[in-house]
Amino acid sequence: MRKPQRGAIGSAAAVLALVRLVARRGSVTVTEVSRELDVAVSTAHRLLATCVREGFARQDHVGGPYTVGPALHELTLVAGSNAVPxxxxxxxxxxxxxxxxxxxxxxxxxxxxxxxxxxxxxxxxxxxxxxxxxxxxxxxxxxxxxxxxxxxxxxxxxxxxxxxxxxxxxxxxxxxxxxxxxxxxxxxxxxxxxxxxxxxxxxxxxxxxxxxxxxxxxxxxxxxxxxxxxxxxxxxxxxxxxxxxxxxxxxxxxxxx
Known part of the structure; x- marks a missing residue:
């Protein structure tokens, strides 16, 4: 099996860090993601788009904050957690x-x-x-x-x-x-x-x-x-x-x- 490239591993780690951030806070903005993950605003946009596409985040209107998506809610139910954002x-x-x-x-x-x-x-x-x-x-x-x-x-x-x-x-x-x-x-x-x-x-x-x-x-x-x-x-x-x-x-x- 072909080994994943180092850049792919870095991107995956960034997405996972973002998923954790969204799960902890319940709501994040592009600026918050850029500052907290120490990435460019364009990179923050790309990571958030990935999370939205995979269901880990959602954005109800253009320019608005990103909130917890259905995939994260499903994981919470599976884990049986009563935790809140x-x-x-x-x-x-x-x-x-x-x-x-x-x-x-x-x-x-x-x-x-x-x-x-x-x-x-x-x-x-x-x-x-x-x-x-x-x-x-x-x-x-x-x-x-x-x-x-x-x-x-x-x-x-x-x-x-x-x-x-x-x-x-x-x-x-x-x-x-x-x-x-x-x-x-x-x-x-x-x-x-x-x-x-x-x-x-x-x-x-x-x-x-x-x-x-x-x-x-x-x-x-x-x-x-x-x-x-x-x-x-x-x-x-x-x-x-x-x-x-x-x-x-x-x-x-x-x-x-």
Whole structure:
């Protein structure tokens, strides 16, 4: 039997990675696929077209997001899993967290070296952080991004930052690679990450990672508030248990438990 060419193996691996991405998130865009798989937009289009053709993804209208296709639903039924997509798992949990804390809460994912906010609910307070929905920010400067980066294996972290270059968004942003590694070590020890003015001088945030059964980060739960209200160690520690608990609930829902 003829051996498959190396390019064919690479394409197959990319398609499988995309199928996993769609299964985890429930919905993806071309931009998300391009960033997360580190491929050109044209390649992302081609991979998504393959998934649509084989039934692993679907697109209800041109330009819209790609969602879970019938083939993936069939696999889920065969496996007897009660797992649910990320966005469905997060909706009710985020609403409860917002009501509990009164602050703006969000669900974020990794896209390459960036964090994208895919769900966000504004806080109830008169002075609050506005919705983060759709924002794309450097992962190493956001609380959710740090929480997810801290959960990556050393090799996976290096793959995302081969040059160790860290973009500065504000004067508080971490720009030194060794400083970032030390920060991620702290995040691993305590289970949550903080952002004190690193993307906006007036905003503080706290985030905890949502993990798959393999330990791989799939998302992060974040809470953001004005620096004057959240920018102290005592306040961050006070809110951390609720954010960690919310991330754990989403994990359980995604795993069907």
């Amino acid at each position: 990320l966005r469905d798992a997060g909706a009710e949990v985020l609403a409860a967290l917002r009501d509990e804390l009164g602050e703006t809460v969000s669900l974020a994912i990794l896209e390459g070296r960036h964090t994208r906010f895919v769900q966000s609910l504004e806080g109830r307070r008169s002075v609050r952080v506005s919705s983060r929905l759709g924002l794309l920010l450097p992962a190493h400067s956001t609380s959710g991004g740090k929480a997810m980066l801290a959960a990556l294996s050393p090799d996976a972290l290096r793959d995302r930052y081969p040059s160790h270059h860290l973009q500065a968004t504000t004067a508080r942003s971490i720009t030194d690679w060794d400083d970032l590694r030390r920060e991620l070590n702290r995040v691993r020890r305590r289970g949550w990450a903080a952002n004190l003015g690193e993307t906006d001088p007036a905003v503080a945030a706290l985030g905890a990672a949502v993990l798959l059964g393999t330990g791989e980060p799939v998302a992060a739960v974040c809470v953001a508030a004005p620096m004057s209200r959240l920018g102290t160690a005592a306040r961050l520690r006070a809110l951390a248990p609720a954010v960690i608990a919310a991330a754990s609930k989403i994990q359980q829902r995604m795993r069907g438990s």
